Amino acid sequence: MATIELINVEKKFGSSYAVKPMNMTIHSGEFVVLLGPSGCGKTTTLRMISGLEAVTDGQILFDGKDVTWLHPSDRDIAFVFQFFALYSHMTARENIAFPLQAQGEPRDSIRKRVEEVAKMLRIEHLMNARPGGLSGGDQQRVALARALVRRPAAFLMDEPLGALDAEFREAMRAEIKRLHIEQNATTVYVTHDQIEAMAMGDRVVVMSAAVVQQNGTPAEVYHDPANLFVAKFIGSPGMNLIQGHYADGKVALPGDNRYTVPADWHTAIHEAIGRDGDIILGFRPEAAHISASGPIATTVYTTDLHGSYTMLHLELDRDTIVDVRAGRGTNYPIGTPARFDLDPAMVRFFDPKTEAAIHKGGNP
Amino acid sequence: MSSYSQPTRRRHLGDKRLIQMFIIPTVVLLILMNVFPLIYSLYLSFTEYSAINPTPPEWVGLDNYKKVLSDNLYWHNFAVTGRYALISVSLQMIVGFGLAMLLKEKFKGSGLLTTLILVPMMLSPAVVGAFWKNIFNPSFGIFDQFLGYSDPNTAPEWLGDPDLALWAVVIVDVWMWSPFVMLLSLAGLSAIPDYLYEAAAIDRASAWFQFRRITLPQVMPLLLIAVLFRTIEAFKQFDLVMGLTGGGPSLLQGTQAVNVTETVSVKLFRLAMPPQAQTGLSSAMAYVVLVIIIAISNLYIRALNKVREG
Structure with a gap:
C-alpha cells in the first residue's frame, strides 16, 4: 500500500x-x-x-x-x-x-x-x-x-x-x-x-x-x-456563529445579552483581537442547554422534533437565530421566552476580520 | 333532443372521415404503385411473357427460375455482383472507419474537412460515372498520371481491361460511399463516453486492448448498420456500372463471352427492356435478387440484435 x-x-x-x-x-x-x-x-x-x-x-x-x-x-x-x-x-x-x-x-x-x-x-x-x-x-x-x-x-x-x-x-x-x-x-x-x-x-x-x-x-x-x-459546513445544522463585541472578558451579544467568556480563553482572545474588539462566538447545538438561570435570553422561534431530540430555533433578536438541541420531554411553545447556558469546554471564538478560529493554545 | 344529437353525430363522422381522407389516398397509391406490381410481377415470373408482345402471359411454372438458377450466363452475373459487393463493402468499411478514427479527435478545420469528405456522397451517380469515365481515360485522364504513367500506350486501361474493369467500379464506389461509412462510424465513435477510456486507462489497458475491447464493440451496432446499407446498395448496383462501363468489357469464358462488370441489376435491365423484353424471365430474376437481399438483411439484423443484447 x-x-x-x-x-x-x-x-x-x-x-x-x-x-x-x-x-x-x-x-x-x-x-x-x-x-x-x-x-x-x-x-x-x-x-x-x-x-x-x-x-x-x-x-x-x-x-x-x-x-x-x-x-x-x-x-x-x-x-x-x-x-x-x-x-x-x-x-x-x-x-x-x-x-x-x-x-x-x-x-x-x-x-x-x-x-x-x-x-x-x-x-x-x-x-x-x-x-x-x-x-x-x-x-x-x-x-x-x-x-x-x-x-x-x-x-x-x-x-x-x-x-x-x-x-x-x-x-x-x-x-x-x-x-x-x-x-x-x-x-x-x-x-x-x-x-x-x-x-x-x-x-x-x-x-x-x-x-x-x-x-x-x-x-x-x-x-x-x-x-x-x-x-x-460541518454538522447539520452547522455551528451557531453569533456576531458580538468583546470587552472586559465579556461578549456583548444581540438582544442585550452578555456572555462571560471562560477565563482560559482571555489570553488567546487578547492576542488575536485585543482587549476590545469584534468577535464571533461559535457553539454547536449540543453545547447549549436550556436553563432558567442561563445568561442568554431568547424567544422560541420554532421547534423541530427529530425523533430522539428536539431542535429549538431560538431568537436573540430579529436577525440572530441559533439552533439549540434539547430533550424531547419538554414543550417549548412558539413565542415563549427561553434562556440557555453554554458548556464552557465547547465554546469557540473566531476573528471576524480573518475568519480564522482563535486557538486557546496560541495561534499558529 | 335533436339539438344535442346533431353536433355529436357530426363530430363523430368528422373524425372518422378525416382519418379516411388521410389514409385512403395513400393506401390506394401504395396498392397501385407497389403492391400490384409486386404481385403481378410474381405472377409474371411464372409465365412466358413479353411486355412488347400482344400475346397474353403463358403459364410455364418454375421454368424461368430453373433457367436463372442453372444457366451459367446468369450465374456469372450473380458471381460478379457477389464479388463486387464483398470487395467494395469491405474496402468502404476499412476506408470509412479509418477516416472516422482520424477525424474523431477535433482539430482546427476538422468540421470543414469532414464536410468536404462527404461531398462525393451527395453527387448524382450518373454524374459521378460520367466524370470518372474521363478520369480513368488512359490518354487524358488524371488517374493514370496520378499513378505515374506518362505514356498513354502503356498506361492501364481501367475501363477496357477485363482484369481491371470491376476494380475501377469498386474504386469509384469506395470513393463515393466510404464517406457514408465514415459518417455512421463518427456518430458511433463520438457516442462512446470518455469515462470508458478513463476507466480503461486506470485498468491499465493498452491502446490496442482499448480499441479491441471498448471502441470496436461500442461502435459495432453502427458498423453493422453501415454494412447492411452498403451491401443492399451493392447488390442493387446499377447506375455506376451503366455510367462507367455499361457492363463491359466482355471476356471469353470457355465458349461463352461474358461481360465482366455486368451486375445482376444491369443484366435485369437488359433482359426486361427492349429489344430483349423478356418480362417473365426478368421478373423471375428480380425475385431471386429480392430473396437474396432479404436473406442477407436478415443475417445482418440477427447479428445486430446479437451485438445489442450480447
Missing part, C-alpha cells in the same frame, strides 16, 4: 485556479476524505492524483517515487467513478475481469480472482448481467469489484455513492468502510456529503474555493473548525 504525497500541487484552467497550490500527505492504509461543496477542487485533486488530469505545477509522489507525469496506467491505482463508468457492452463478470485481462493474466487465475471479489461484494448472482440491467447499488458494487480485483496500491473514489438512492447509500457506506478495513488499502475518497465524510474518514480534508480549509480527523474538524467556513 502506498503513501501519497502532494507537494505544491496546483491546477489552473487559463488564469483561474481549480486547485491552489496544496500540500498533503496520505499515509499508507489511511482513509482520507476530500470534502467540500461542488466546484471546490476536490474532484480535480483526486483526478490529479490518478493522473487523469495533469497538474499545472507541483509534484505527486507515491511511496517517495515521483509519478507526476506518469500515465494513470503506470500508477497502480484503482478509480471508482461517480457514475460507475462500467463497460456497458460487457457483463458484470467481463467488467471485473477487464483489468486482469488487460495485464494478460492467465485465464485460470483471472477466473479465481474474479470469483473471490464477487464473493467479497456478494454479487455472485449478478455476474452474467449487463450494467444496464442492474440497480445503481449493484452497478457500484460491480465497479468496486473491478477496482478491487487487481489489488492496487491505492483506491481513489469520486463520490461513489453520489448517484445512489438514500437507502442504498447507507448500506454501501458501511460496505466501503468494511472493505477498507479488510483490505487496509490507502483510500482517497471525494464527497460533498459531510455526514459521509465524518462517518468514513480517518482524516477529513475540507476544501473550498480551490483551497484546503482544514485537514484533520473528523473530531477535529467538527469540534475545532479552523475557520468560519468549516464551522458552517
Whole structure:
C-alpha cells in the first residue's frame, strides 16, 4: 500500500485556479476524505492524483517515487467513478475481469480472482448481467469489484455513492468502510456529503474555493473548525456563529445579552483581537442547554422534533437565530421566552476580520 | 333532443372521415404503385411473357427460375455482383472507419474537412460515372498520371481491361460511399463516453486492448448498420456500372463471352427492356435478387440484435 504525497500541487484552467497550490500527505492504509461543496477542487485533486488530469505545477509522489507525469496506467491505482463508468457492452463478470485481462493474466487465475471479489461484494448472482440491467447499488458494487480485483496500491473514489438512492447509500457506506478495513488499502475518497465524510474518514480534508480549509480527523474538524467556513459546513445544522463585541472578558451579544467568556480563553482572545474588539462566538447545538438561570435570553422561534431530540430555533433578536438541541420531554411553545447556558469546554471564538478560529493554545 | 344529437353525430363522422381522407389516398397509391406490381410481377415470373408482345402471359411454372438458377450466363452475373459487393463493402468499411478514427479527435478545420469528405456522397451517380469515365481515360485522364504513367500506350486501361474493369467500379464506389461509412462510424465513435477510456486507462489497458475491447464493440451496432446499407446498395448496383462501363468489357469464358462488370441489376435491365423484353424471365430474376437481399438483411439484423443484447 502506498503513501501519497502532494507537494505544491496546483491546477489552473487559463488564469483561474481549480486547485491552489496544496500540500498533503496520505499515509499508507489511511482513509482520507476530500470534502467540500461542488466546484471546490476536490474532484480535480483526486483526478490529479490518478493522473487523469495533469497538474499545472507541483509534484505527486507515491511511496517517495515521483509519478507526476506518469500515465494513470503506470500508477497502480484503482478509480471508482461517480457514475460507475462500467463497460456497458460487457457483463458484470467481463467488467471485473477487464483489468486482469488487460495485464494478460492467465485465464485460470483471472477466473479465481474474479470469483473471490464477487464473493467479497456478494454479487455472485449478478455476474452474467449487463450494467444496464442492474440497480445503481449493484452497478457500484460491480465497479468496486473491478477496482478491487487487481489489488492496487491505492483506491481513489469520486463520490461513489453520489448517484445512489438514500437507502442504498447507507448500506454501501458501511460496505466501503468494511472493505477498507479488510483490505487496509490507502483510500482517497471525494464527497460533498459531510455526514459521509465524518462517518468514513480517518482524516477529513475540507476544501473550498480551490483551497484546503482544514485537514484533520473528523473530531477535529467538527469540534475545532479552523475557520468560519468549516464551522458552517460541518454538522447539520452547522455551528451557531453569533456576531458580538468583546470587552472586559465579556461578549456583548444581540438582544442585550452578555456572555462571560471562560477565563482560559482571555489570553488567546487578547492576542488575536485585543482587549476590545469584534468577535464571533461559535457553539454547536449540543453545547447549549436550556436553563432558567442561563445568561442568554431568547424567544422560541420554532421547534423541530427529530425523533430522539428536539431542535429549538431560538431568537436573540430579529436577525440572530441559533439552533439549540434539547430533550424531547419538554414543550417549548412558539413565542415563549427561553434562556440557555453554554458548556464552557465547547465554546469557540473566531476573528471576524480573518475568519480564522482563535486557538486557546496560541495561534499558529 | 335533436339539438344535442346533431353536433355529436357530426363530430363523430368528422373524425372518422378525416382519418379516411388521410389514409385512403395513400393506401390506394401504395396498392397501385407497389403492391400490384409486386404481385403481378410474381405472377409474371411464372409465365412466358413479353411486355412488347400482344400475346397474353403463358403459364410455364418454375421454368424461368430453373433457367436463372442453372444457366451459367446468369450465374456469372450473380458471381460478379457477389464479388463486387464483398470487395467494395469491405474496402468502404476499412476506408470509412479509418477516416472516422482520424477525424474523431477535433482539430482546427476538422468540421470543414469532414464536410468536404462527404461531398462525393451527395453527387448524382450518373454524374459521378460520367466524370470518372474521363478520369480513368488512359490518354487524358488524371488517374493514370496520378499513378505515374506518362505514356498513354502503356498506361492501364481501367475501363477496357477485363482484369481491371470491376476494380475501377469498386474504386469509384469506395470513393463515393466510404464517406457514408465514415459518417455512421463518427456518430458511433463520438457516442462512446470518455469515462470508458478513463476507466480503461486506470485498468491499465493498452491502446490496442482499448480499441479491441471498448471502441470496436461500442461502435459495432453502427458498423453493422453501415454494412447492411452498403451491401443492399451493392447488390442493387446499377447506375455506376451503366455510367462507367455499361457492363463491359466482355471476356471469353470457355465458349461463352461474358461481360465482366455486368451486375445482376444491369443484366435485369437488359433482359426486361427492349429489344430483349423478356418480362417473365426478368421478373423471375428480380425475385431471386429480392430473396437474396432479404436473406442477407436478415443475417445482418440477427447479428445486430446479437451485438445489442450480447
